[in-house]
Amino acid sequence: MFPFHYVLLLITAIFISSTFSRAPPKFADWFARHKFFPISLLSGGGTAMNHTMGYCFDNAELLKHLKLPCDIVSNNPNITAASTIVVSHTDEAIIITFMSTSNQQELVEEMATIYETSPFPGGGTVSKFFYNAIMVLWNGGIKDTYLKTKNKNPNYEVWVTGGSMGGALSSLMAGYLVQMGYASSSAVKLMTFGEPRNGHKDLADPVKLMTFGEPRNGHxxxxxxxxxxxxxxxxxxxxxxxxxxxxxxxxxxQHHKNEIWYDNDMDVNDPFIECDxxxxxxxxxxxxxxKWSRADHSTYFKNGHPCKKTPGPK
Incomplete structure (x- = not known):
């Protein structure tokens, strides 16, 4: 028979492990609405960043916010990419977010350079503009900050997210982390919102990733x-x-899977379709x-997207 204090320690360990607010095993509206989507706004900087930190996390550190020029045509300083890195000890997660397109000049260059591609490590073809953007941010500060934090917290998950252009950068960064051995596939969670296509079909198939309104970014x-x-x-x-x-x-x-499509206003309890x-x-x-509309690109989750610190339903 185990001594009483061993049994008590075991029960305590089980209780603590059950309360961690890690991501659910599959897509959940609550988690997207009240965790990943608000977190995806971190890279906007300023008031939005401070607001998100205060409402999303109990025990977290804002490690770095970067905004760097990433023009591949004429070195235009107004064409930039931005990223924010946070470690949430409550969620046991290192979180990397990417900002969406911030001005018309960026959008024009994204579209004007879609014929220009770059090889992706390990195989695959991606947009040169998007790949250059993540490399500028990676070498400009993400790499050192991420590796230092990962070494201190080796068992933490890696959450990667962003909307629109930020979604395209998120998916490439999530794949890059795993391909280069900086994270295990089982540790990464990716969720994007309104993501464009960013790569060719050969790359599109684990980190935790969720994007919103992501454009295609590869082949x-x-x-x-x-x-x-x-x-x-x-x-x-x-x-x-x-x-x-x-x-x-x-x-x-071609897009990577899985797509979560809300054919509605994205109000609370609205249904969604998952396509694998x-x-x-x-x-x-x-x-x-x-039928395509820019209005729906700017209105994800009706009536706001309040961040919740609690784990929520799994």
Whole structure:
């Protein structure tokens, strides 16, 4: 028979481990609405960053906020990429977020350079603009901050998120971390919002990743690899959002799976459809182009997106 104090320690350990607010095993509206989406706004900096830190976390550190020029055409200082790194000890997670497109000049260059591609480590083809942006941020401060924090907290998960252009950068960064051995596939969680296509099919198949309104950022060769790199990865798309479709598939670009499509106002308790194919015709690709709308790109989760510190339902 075990001594009483051993039994008490075991019960305490089980209780503590059960209260950690880690990400659920699969997509959950509560977690997207009250955790990942508010967290994705961190890279906006300023008031939004301070507001998010105060409302999202009980015990967390804002490690670094970066905003660096990433123009690949003319060294325009107004074309930038931004990222914020946080460690949440409550969630046991290192969190990396990326900012969306911040001005018209950036959007023009993103579209003007879609024919320019870069090879992705380990195989795959991605947008040169998006890949350059994550490398500028990685070498500009993310790498040192991430590795230092990971060495101190080796068992923490890695949450990667962003919306729009930030979603494209998030998915590439999540894949890069795993491919280069900086994180295990089981530790990473990725969720994007309104993400454009950013790579070819050969890359598109684990880190935890959730993006919102993500454009395509790579070709089919990458999309096919992505699930083996980041199994826990979700692209959230709001109804008629046009950004996930503006980089066409006939140029070789393809989304990674899984898509979470809200064909509604994204109000509390609104249903969603999950499609586990990279370019499923059962989700937002079922829409004809005349339905696409920029309005839905800017209105994710109706009536706000209050961050919650509590774990929420699994």
């Amino acid at each position: 089919k060769d990458l999309a096919d690899r992505f699930p083996s790199l980041v199994p826990w990865a979700y692209r959230v798309v709001h109804r008629f959002d046009d950004i996930p479709h503006i980089v066409p598939t006939n140029m070789g670009y 194919e990279p370019e499923s015709l059962k989700c937002s690709n079922s829409l004809s182009p005349d």
